[in-house]
Amino acid sequence: KHLNPYRATFPREVQQVCGLLAFPPDSPAPAYEDLYKPSRWADLAALFTTTHNQLLALPAVPLLHLALSSGLSALKTPACHTHSPAPSSFAASSNHASAPSDAAAAAASTLGHGVCPICSTELNELARNVPYAHHTQSHVEHDLRLLPNGSVYGRDRLEMQAKKAGLPTDQVKDLRTGEIYSVEALKKVYIT
Incomplete structure:
Protein backbone atom coordinates (compact mmCIF):
# COMPACT_ATOMS: atom_id res chain seq x y z
CA LYS A 1 0.00 0.00 0.00
CA HIS A 2 2.86 2.46 0.81
CA LEU A 3 5.37 1.33 -1.80
CA ASN A 4 3.15 0.73 -4.82
CA PRO A 5 2.59 4.44 -5.72
CA TYR A 6 6.37 4.92 -6.10
CA ARG A 7 6.98 1.84 -8.29
CA ALA A 8 7.01 3.82 -11.56
CA THR A 9 9.07 6.72 -10.20
CA PHE A 10 11.70 4.77 -8.20
CA PRO A 11 11.71 1.18 -9.55
CA ARG A 12 15.20 0.25 -8.29
CA GLU A 13 14.58 1.51 -4.75
CA VAL A 14 11.18 -0.23 -4.53
CA GLN A 15 12.83 -3.52 -5.60
CA GLN A 16 15.48 -3.08 -2.89
CA VAL A 17 12.83 -2.43 -0.24
CA CYS A 18 10.89 -5.52 -1.31
CA GLY A 19 14.10 -7.54 -1.09
CA LEU A 20 14.73 -6.19 2.42
CA LEU A 21 11.27 -7.40 3.42
CA ALA A 22 12.09 -10.89 2.07
CA PHE A 23 15.66 -11.29 3.39
CA PRO A 24 16.39 -11.03 7.15
CA PRO A 25 19.43 -9.02 8.39
CA ASP A 26 21.52 -12.15 9.07
CA SER A 27 21.07 -13.61 5.57
CA PRO A 28 24.24 -14.03 3.48
CA ALA A 29 22.77 -12.33 0.40
CA PRO A 30 25.52 -9.91 -0.77
CA ALA A 31 23.06 -7.62 -2.55
CA TYR A 32 21.39 -6.72 0.76
CA GLU A 33 24.39 -7.01 3.08
CA ASP A 34 25.35 -3.35 2.52
CA LEU A 35 21.80 -2.21 3.23
CA TYR A 36 21.83 -3.90 6.66
CA LYS A 37 25.18 -2.47 7.82
CA PRO A 38 25.05 -0.52 11.13
CA SER A 39 26.89 2.36 9.43
CA ARG A 40 23.71 3.01 7.43
CA TRP A 41 22.26 4.69 10.56
CA ALA A 42 25.12 7.19 10.57
CA ASP A 43 24.58 7.78 6.85
CA LEU A 44 20.87 8.33 7.48
CA ALA A 45 21.62 10.79 10.30
CA ALA A 46 24.05 12.71 8.07
CA LEU A 47 21.49 12.77 5.24
CA PHE A 48 18.84 14.07 7.64
CA THR A 49 21.14 16.84 8.91
CA THR A 50 22.14 17.85 5.38
CA THR A 51 18.52 17.91 4.19
CA HIS A 52 17.44 19.91 7.25
CA ASN A 53 20.18 22.49 6.65
CA GLN A 54 19.29 22.75 2.96
CA LEU A 55 15.57 23.21 3.68
CA LEU A 56 16.26 26.00 6.17
CA ALA A 57 19.10 27.50 4.08
CA LEU A 58 21.59 26.95 6.91
CA PRO A 59 25.31 26.60 6.22
CA ALA A 60 27.02 23.27 6.91
CA ALA A 86 49.90 20.73 14.83
CA PRO A 87 48.81 17.92 17.16
CA SER A 88 49.87 15.18 14.72
CA SER A 89 53.28 16.70 14.00
CA PHE A 90 53.91 17.26 17.71
CA ALA A 91 53.27 13.62 18.49
CA ALA A 92 55.59 12.54 15.70
CA SER A 93 58.38 14.89 16.74
CA SER A 94 58.19 14.09 20.46
CA ASN A 95 60.03 10.81 19.92
CA HIS A 96 63.09 12.45 18.35
CA ALA A 97 66.09 13.57 20.39
CA SER A 98 66.23 16.88 18.52
CA VAL A 140 54.67 50.20 13.26
CA GLU A 141 55.86 53.57 14.47
CA HIS A 142 59.30 54.64 13.36
CA ASP A 143 62.10 55.79 15.70
CA LEU A 144 60.95 53.68 18.64
CA ARG A 145 62.09 54.37 22.20
CA LEU A 146 62.13 51.96 25.16
CA LEU A 147 61.04 53.46 28.48
CA PRO A 148 62.59 52.17 31.73
CA ASN A 149 59.35 50.35 32.61
CA GLY A 150 59.51 48.29 29.38
CA SER A 151 56.93 50.18 27.31
CA VAL A 152 57.84 51.11 23.73
CA TYR A 153 56.52 54.17 21.86
CA GLY A 154 57.51 56.23 18.86
CA ARG A 155 59.65 59.29 19.65
CA ASP A 156 57.27 61.68 17.88
CA ARG A 157 54.30 60.46 19.88
CA LEU A 158 56.19 60.74 23.17
CA GLU A 159 57.26 64.30 22.36
CA MET A 160 53.73 65.25 21.30
CA GLN A 161 52.19 63.85 24.51
CA ALA A 162 54.87 65.55 26.64
CA LYS A 163 54.09 68.86 24.93
CA LYS A 164 50.35 68.37 25.54
CA ALA A 165 51.03 67.55 29.20
CA GLY A 166 53.17 70.70 29.59
CA LEU A 167 56.35 68.80 30.47
CA PRO A 168 59.84 70.21 29.86
CA THR A 169 61.55 69.10 26.64
CA ASP A 170 63.89 66.76 28.53
CA GLN A 171 61.02 64.67 29.99
CA VAL A 172 58.46 62.26 28.51
CA LYS A 173 55.33 60.66 29.92
CA ASP A 174 54.33 57.00 29.61
CA LEU A 175 51.03 56.98 27.72
CA ARG A 176 49.58 54.05 29.68
CA THR A 177 50.81 54.51 33.24
CA GLY A 178 51.41 58.27 33.31
CA GLU A 179 54.93 57.87 34.74
CA ILE A 180 57.40 60.61 33.80
CA TYR A 181 60.94 59.77 32.65
CA SER A 182 63.99 61.70 31.54
CA VAL A 183 64.80 61.62 27.81
CA GLU A 184 68.31 60.36 28.70
CA ALA A 185 66.76 57.24 30.29
CA LEU A 186 65.16 56.20 26.99
CA LYS A 187 66.82 53.63 24.73
CA LYS A 188 66.47 53.43 20.96
CA VAL A 189 64.76 50.25 19.74
CA TYR A 190 65.53 48.56 16.43
CA ILE A 191 63.01 46.21 14.86
CA THR A 192 64.59 42.99 13.63
Whole structure:
Protein backbone atom coordinates (compact mmCIF):
# COMPACT_ATOMS: atom_id res chain seq x y z
CA LYS A 1 0.00 0.00 0.00
CA HIS A 2 2.86 2.46 0.81
CA LEU A 3 5.37 1.33 -1.80
CA ASN A 4 3.15 0.73 -4.82
CA PRO A 5 2.59 4.44 -5.72
CA TYR A 6 6.37 4.92 -6.10
CA ARG A 7 6.98 1.84 -8.29
CA ALA A 8 7.01 3.82 -11.56
CA THR A 9 9.07 6.72 -10.20
CA PHE A 10 11.70 4.77 -8.20
CA PRO A 11 11.71 1.18 -9.55
CA ARG A 12 15.20 0.25 -8.29
CA GLU A 13 14.58 1.51 -4.75
CA VAL A 14 11.18 -0.23 -4.53
CA GLN A 15 12.83 -3.52 -5.60
CA GLN A 16 15.48 -3.08 -2.89
CA VAL A 17 12.83 -2.43 -0.24
CA CYS A 18 10.89 -5.52 -1.31
CA GLY A 19 14.10 -7.54 -1.09
CA LEU A 20 14.73 -6.19 2.42
CA LEU A 21 11.27 -7.40 3.42
CA ALA A 22 12.09 -10.89 2.07
CA PHE A 23 15.66 -11.29 3.39
CA PRO A 24 16.39 -11.03 7.15
CA PRO A 25 19.43 -9.02 8.39
CA ASP A 26 21.52 -12.15 9.07
CA SER A 27 21.07 -13.61 5.57
CA PRO A 28 24.24 -14.03 3.48
CA ALA A 29 22.77 -12.33 0.40
CA PRO A 30 25.52 -9.91 -0.77
CA ALA A 31 23.06 -7.62 -2.55
CA TYR A 32 21.39 -6.72 0.76
CA GLU A 33 24.39 -7.01 3.08
CA ASP A 34 25.35 -3.35 2.52
CA LEU A 35 21.80 -2.21 3.23
CA TYR A 36 21.83 -3.90 6.66
CA LYS A 37 25.18 -2.47 7.82
CA PRO A 38 25.05 -0.52 11.13
CA SER A 39 26.89 2.36 9.43
CA ARG A 40 23.71 3.01 7.43
CA TRP A 41 22.26 4.69 10.56
CA ALA A 42 25.12 7.19 10.57
CA ASP A 43 24.58 7.78 6.85
CA LEU A 44 20.87 8.33 7.48
CA ALA A 45 21.62 10.79 10.30
CA ALA A 46 24.05 12.71 8.07
CA LEU A 47 21.49 12.77 5.24
CA PHE A 48 18.84 14.07 7.64
CA THR A 49 21.14 16.84 8.91
CA THR A 50 22.14 17.85 5.38
CA THR A 51 18.52 17.91 4.19
CA HIS A 52 17.44 19.91 7.25
CA ASN A 53 20.18 22.49 6.65
CA GLN A 54 19.29 22.75 2.96
CA LEU A 55 15.57 23.21 3.68
CA LEU A 56 16.26 26.00 6.17
CA ALA A 57 19.10 27.50 4.08
CA LEU A 58 21.59 26.95 6.91
CA PRO A 59 25.31 26.60 6.22
CA ALA A 60 27.02 23.27 6.91
CA VAL A 61 29.36 25.03 9.36
CA PRO A 62 27.88 26.77 12.44
CA LEU A 63 27.35 30.51 11.95
CA LEU A 64 29.47 31.28 15.02
CA HIS A 65 32.43 29.52 13.38
CA LEU A 66 31.92 31.54 10.20
CA ALA A 67 31.82 34.83 12.11
CA LEU A 68 34.86 33.92 14.21
CA SER A 69 36.80 32.74 11.16
CA SER A 70 36.26 35.99 9.31
CA GLY A 71 37.35 38.01 12.34
CA LEU A 72 40.34 35.77 13.00
CA SER A 73 41.41 36.01 9.38
CA ALA A 74 41.67 39.77 9.75
CA LEU A 75 44.08 39.30 12.67
CA LYS A 76 46.15 36.33 11.50
CA THR A 77 49.74 37.03 10.46
CA PRO A 78 52.54 34.69 9.31
CA ALA A 79 53.97 34.83 12.85
CA CYS A 80 50.92 32.97 14.14
CA HIS A 81 51.20 29.17 14.54
CA THR A 82 54.98 29.20 14.08
CA HIS A 83 55.66 27.99 17.61
CA SER A 84 52.57 25.81 18.08
CA PRO A 85 52.92 22.59 16.10
CA ALA A 86 49.90 20.73 14.83
CA PRO A 87 48.81 17.92 17.16
CA SER A 88 49.87 15.18 14.72
CA SER A 89 53.28 16.70 14.00
CA PHE A 90 53.91 17.26 17.71
CA ALA A 91 53.27 13.62 18.49
CA ALA A 92 55.59 12.54 15.70
CA SER A 93 58.38 14.89 16.74
CA SER A 94 58.19 14.09 20.46
CA ASN A 95 60.03 10.81 19.92
CA HIS A 96 63.09 12.45 18.35
CA ALA A 97 66.09 13.57 20.39
CA SER A 98 66.23 16.88 18.52
CA ALA A 99 62.85 18.04 19.93
CA PRO A 100 63.19 21.19 22.08
CA SER A 101 62.81 20.97 25.82
CA ASP A 102 59.46 21.79 27.42
CA ALA A 103 60.80 24.98 29.01
CA ALA A 104 62.25 26.23 25.72
CA ALA A 105 59.04 25.43 23.85
CA ALA A 106 56.95 27.23 26.47
CA ALA A 107 59.22 30.28 26.35
CA ALA A 108 59.15 30.35 22.55
CA SER A 109 55.38 29.99 22.38
CA THR A 110 54.76 32.94 24.73
CA LEU A 111 57.39 35.25 23.25
CA GLY A 112 55.49 38.17 21.79
CA HIS A 113 52.16 36.37 21.79
CA GLY A 114 50.71 37.65 25.07
CA VAL A 115 47.57 39.22 23.66
CA CYS A 116 47.26 37.61 20.23
CA PRO A 117 43.85 35.91 19.92
CA ILE A 118 45.16 33.66 17.15
CA CYS A 119 47.90 32.30 19.41
CA SER A 120 45.54 31.75 22.37
CA THR A 121 44.72 28.17 23.26
CA GLU A 122 40.99 28.80 22.90
CA LEU A 123 41.03 29.95 19.26
CA ASN A 124 44.27 28.44 17.99
CA GLU A 125 42.74 25.36 16.39
CA LEU A 126 39.84 27.29 14.81
CA ALA A 127 42.26 29.82 13.30
CA ARG A 128 44.69 27.21 11.97
CA ASN A 129 42.97 26.86 8.56
CA VAL A 130 41.89 30.47 7.95
CA PRO A 131 43.93 32.53 5.47
CA TYR A 132 46.40 35.20 6.53
CA ALA A 133 45.28 38.81 6.71
CA HIS A 134 46.17 41.02 3.78
CA HIS A 135 47.92 44.00 5.36
CA THR A 136 49.28 46.45 2.81
CA GLN A 137 50.30 49.18 5.24
CA SER A 138 52.55 48.89 8.25
CA HIS A 139 51.28 50.32 11.51
CA VAL A 140 54.67 50.20 13.26
CA GLU A 141 55.86 53.57 14.47
CA HIS A 142 59.30 54.64 13.36
CA ASP A 143 62.10 55.79 15.70
CA LEU A 144 60.95 53.68 18.64
CA ARG A 145 62.09 54.37 22.20
CA LEU A 146 62.13 51.96 25.16
CA LEU A 147 61.04 53.46 28.48
CA PRO A 148 62.59 52.17 31.73
CA ASN A 149 59.35 50.35 32.61
CA GLY A 150 59.51 48.29 29.38
CA SER A 151 56.93 50.18 27.31
CA VAL A 152 57.84 51.11 23.73
CA TYR A 153 56.52 54.17 21.86
CA GLY A 154 57.51 56.23 18.86
CA ARG A 155 59.65 59.29 19.65
CA ASP A 156 57.27 61.68 17.88
CA ARG A 157 54.30 60.46 19.88
CA LEU A 158 56.19 60.74 23.17
CA GLU A 159 57.26 64.30 22.36
CA MET A 160 53.73 65.25 21.30
CA GLN A 161 52.19 63.85 24.51
CA ALA A 162 54.87 65.55 26.64
CA LYS A 163 54.09 68.86 24.93
CA LYS A 164 50.35 68.37 25.54
CA ALA A 165 51.03 67.55 29.20
CA GLY A 166 53.17 70.70 29.59
CA LEU A 167 56.35 68.80 30.47
CA PRO A 168 59.84 70.21 29.86
CA THR A 169 61.55 69.10 26.64
CA ASP A 170 63.89 66.76 28.53
CA GLN A 171 61.02 64.67 29.99
CA VAL A 172 58.46 62.26 28.51
CA LYS A 173 55.33 60.66 29.92
CA ASP A 174 54.33 57.00 29.61
CA LEU A 175 51.03 56.98 27.72
CA ARG A 176 49.58 54.05 29.68
CA THR A 177 50.81 54.51 33.24
CA GLY A 178 51.41 58.27 33.31
CA GLU A 179 54.93 57.87 34.74
CA ILE A 180 57.40 60.61 33.80
CA TYR A 181 60.94 59.77 32.65
CA SER A 182 63.99 61.70 31.54
CA VAL A 183 64.80 61.62 27.81
CA GLU A 184 68.31 60.36 28.70
CA ALA A 185 66.76 57.24 30.29
CA LEU A 186 65.16 56.20 26.99
CA LYS A 187 66.82 53.63 24.73
CA LYS A 188 66.47 53.43 20.96
CA VAL A 189 64.76 50.25 19.74
CA TYR A 190 65.53 48.56 16.43
CA ILE A 191 63.01 46.21 14.86
CA THR A 192 64.59 42.99 13.63
